[in-house]
Amino acid sequence: MFKSRTLYEKRKGHGMAEEKAASVWVRPERARRGRPALTRTQIVDAALDLLDAEGLDGLSMRRLGTRLNSGATSVYWHVANKDELLELAIDRVMAEVAVPSGGDWRAAATGYARSLRAMIHRHPWTVTLFGGRPMIGPNATRVLDEVLAAFGAAGFTGFGLEYAWSAVVDYVIGAAGSEASWQRNQEGTSSADWVRDLHPYLTRLDAERPGLASHIRDIWMKETGDVLEGRFAFGLACVLDGLESRRP
Amino acid sequence: MFKSRTLYEKRKGHGMAEEKAASVWVRPERARRGRPALTRTQIVDAALDLLDAEGLDGLSMRRLGTRLNSGATSVYWHVANKDELLELAIDRVMAEVAVPSGGDWRAAATGYARSLRAMIHRHPWTVTLFGGRPMIGPNATRVLDEVLAAFGAAGFTGFGLEYAWSAVVDYVIGAAGSEASWQRNQEGTSSADWVRDLHPYLTRLDAERPGLASHIRDIWMKETGDVLEGRFAFGLACVLDGLESRRP
DNA sequence: GAGTTAACTCGCACACTGTACGACTAAGCT
DNA sequence: AGCTTAGTCGTACAGTGTGCGAGTTAACTC
Secondary structure (H helix, E strand, C coil), X not given: CCCCCCCCCCECCCCCCCECCCCCCCCCCCCCCCCCCCCHHHHHHHHHHHHHHHCHHHCCHHHHXXXXXXXXXXXXXXXXXXXXXHHHHHHXXXXXXXXXXXXXXXXXXXXXXXXXXXXXXXCCCHHHHCCCCCCCCHHHHHHHHHHHHHHHHCCCCHHHHHHXXXXXHHHHHHHHHHHHHHHHHHHHCCHHHHHHHHHHHHHHHHHHCHXXXXXXXXXXXXXXXXXXXXXXXXXXXXXXXXXXXXXX | CCCCCCCCCCECCCCCCCECCXXXXXXXXXXXXXXXXXXXXXXXXXXXXXXXXXXXXHCCHHHHHHHCCCCCCHHHHXXXXXXXXXXXXXXXXXXXXXXXXXXXXXXHHHHHHHHHHHHHHHCCCHHHHCCCCCCCCHHHHHHHHHHHHHHHHCCCCHXXXXXXXXXXHHHHHHHHHHHHHHHHHHHHCCHHHHHHHHHHHXXXXXXXXXXXXXXXXXXXXXXXXXXXXXXXXXXHHHHHHHHHHHCC
């Protein structure tokens, strides 16, 4: 009898050296014969539901299985492991980020930055995953291509191009990431709870570091959505100004 | 007999409403009587060893226990749960970041940024944790106080102060975070492996997106430590220039 | 139509996780 | 001496990611 073996596993034996399984992106979706089966898109859809609803911890292979009305380990036929599933998921949401074209480079950069930030707000679980593995999926690729083209049209080339682009992404990810976890923190505990938690800390701070204490009271505890908006606009403008003055 | 109960648990009963346990930082270390015991510092030391050696996944309570030559669950007497342990750990490494004083504001900001980045490089596991909960430990507090003072001396006040400071941290965390995971990625697989993994992707890219393909070949695959250094210097300079021109 | 083969699902098992619980030991106080 | 409390630890529970192999179904070949 022929032993059904996972195509995705590392192949050994036959005297050949151990061979790495290829990335999801070069490996085509399974050819479908046999009983109609789960689809990659179907699986990623369900995974996204769980991720968006409950964050990274909300996604477990078993819960994914039950959501798909299938066995806990059936997904493993279509996907090598959980990391790969997350790779698929993050590329899927990268489809939501757009780089406006047709305007000047600054409009393109701003649009890209805001679009990326909005995506992170919709899918806060992405923050942890950024840069985990190099993002190589079709949508990430498309975005990268577009943004490099926009910065290239602005005159940046070579390492300067890389530097300029990086400055924007790095800032956006840092800023949007901190906003995302701040919001996740707020929604868990009501604002009043948060204040009560902070209270003993603040009273001690009043004595030891009055400047910091008043900053926290006057700024942090009054931080609304508008303030976050202003903060992001400010930081982004700083970065873009710096780029403008360094543009070839 | 008196049932020994964890002091750290939420206290209920006696008709009083459920009460939240206070944060690690307001709760003193356990008074020591009885047999000489584990120490907070001792525990955090061991945790840091594991974290620095093998990253976030390297720290499990059981491994921590064996490293301390103690039972797997003994740590729970000194620390409410794993999250709290991580809070202690991250504050410990915050001791390593310094804000230079005595120079102009730009020197202070640069020094702070570089110091924070260096700390992240030494302890890449911090990246995921930043902003998880608001950082409230003594060292984080000290750093925050110092950096706010430096920016305050530069003329920033109120929300402008918050904006200016945030722009720097957000950029640094974004940039250092991406560098850290990039390095972690390189050290796992040898550089040659990485190239081989990317190869099928690149050949396809040559046809579909030649601009991007050549960028990857010419820039990404030649990225050395010096390049990362230059990239960070560039981005930071952009942010600081933007701040300078907006300084009151 | 019969038979073969490949695609796919799924139950079970393993090693591992965080942590609640309660029994136990040992030190200090009266 | 006896009591009280600080501190340790073995056990247990519910959950995790995933390897394995047996079972099921549909499309091919003859």
